[in-house]
Amino acid sequence: MPTVAAGLVRDVLNFAVSEGADRDTLIAAVELDGAPLENQDARLPAAKFIGVLRAASKMLGKPDFSLNYGKASRFDDFSIVGLISYGANTLGEGFEQMNRYAKLVLDTGVAKGRQRFQLQEDGDCVWVIDQRPNPNMTPELTETVFARFIGDFGRYFEGERPYRAFHVTHEKPTHWQAYEDLFQVPVTFGAKWNALKAHKSWLELTTGPKNRYAFGVLSDHADALMRELEASETLRGQVEKTLLPMLHKGDVTMEKVAETMGTSRPTLYRKLKAEGINFETLLDDLRRTMAVSYLAGGKASVNEVAYLVGFSETSSFSRAFKRWTGKAPSEWRG
Missing domain, CATH: 3.90.1520 (H-NOX domain)
Incomplete structure (x- = not known):
């Protein structure tokens, strides 16, 4: 992140x-x-x-x-x-x-x-x-x-x-x-x-x-600081950084991420597996993190947050958010 x-x-x-x-x-x-x-x-x-x-x-x-x-x-x-x-x-x-x-x-x-x-x-x-x-x-x-x-x-x-x-x-x-x-x-x-x-x-x-x-x-x-910062960035961090600008599009696949990163899907899959990471789980975690951050900021409606993290239906987003946090999005906004 x-x-x-x-x-x-x-x-x-x-x-x-x-x-x-x-x-x-x-x-x-x-x-x-x-x-x-x-x-x-x-x-x-x-x-x-x-x-x-x-x-x-x-x-x-x-x-x-x-x-x-x-x-x-x-x-x-x-x-x-x-x-x-x-x-x-x-x-x-x-x-x-x-x-x-x-x-x-x-x-x-x-x-x-x-x-x-x-x-x-x-x-x-x-x-x-x-x-x-x-x-x-x-x-x-x-x-x-x-x-x-x-x-x-x-x-x-x-x-x-x-x-x-x-x-x-x-x-x-x-x-x-x-x-x-x-x-x-x-x-x-x-x-x-x-x-x-x-x-x-x-x-x-x-x-x-x-x-x-x-x-x-x-x-x-x-x-020297730049080299240190770039060297410390994990593959997970690189994938998350690639995902952020495309998250709202909803249909985010490993193929698209791999292409953006200049690699192939099999290579990305293999490297993520070596770090013990599943792509779908990483994507789900990132959506949760961003949704919580959007709602905590109080600047976007529930419908807007659903769109921003890649859900075409607010109802689907609400179910996912309840699974992530145990609360409805409206409750999280407080």
Whole structure:
């Protein structure tokens, strides 16, 4: 399953405490007792980061908590990727570095060979598109990452306003006005993508003098971390990452997964068996995990969750959910 750097979890936890949340209560709510938060490069389940965002929002009574955190956080404070990105010659080059090492911060399950962020030209502007799978499951991630773009840019280039529009795929939330106040551009909810539009000149801006030696040292360390992260990924994790973007299609077969992974069905079957894994059981477990996460987030209806995890009939999903948890989906939502 997707993972996150412990430094990011520590950063959002510290921000929540600075806003008035009780640290011990938050740690208990997200089950972070004993987590290696002081080791910035340690890996934790991505659900821990989402859990802190949601628990802090509820505890503080601030539905716009994720936006506020994103704007206030400094990418170069909690991650080596931030240091490398802002150590590049231009913001365009920094963007390339961020994409190169994005999974060191938060591995969102983007398929192998696909970048987390894509740049798409639109006249004299460019769209920065977040390509993570199933974005509506975690609109908090959309809020934090794009709010951080705004916050970090404002710290380096006070007074500059290269942005033209902001689109998100989730529906209009109760705190929609916070979007307008933060981005100060037209915001479209329920859009086809999660993307920020900016003038192309944004990519040519530079953050000041660079220390190329330090940049090289940081890049070498990041490369080592990437190799370590990729080596630690089990076959199960690779299959789950491949399944996530196709889960909603329902008819997910081992043949399709094998083809996407660049292997054959017999080879994938043999390798999974060697790890003691049955494909159907893995798929069922992933559907359960995602369904529970969707419902806990409170952002999707039962019908929508059924679709997102690959069920064409809500009744079939309800029976499966009862088998998984002993409760009906409506009871789980509480």
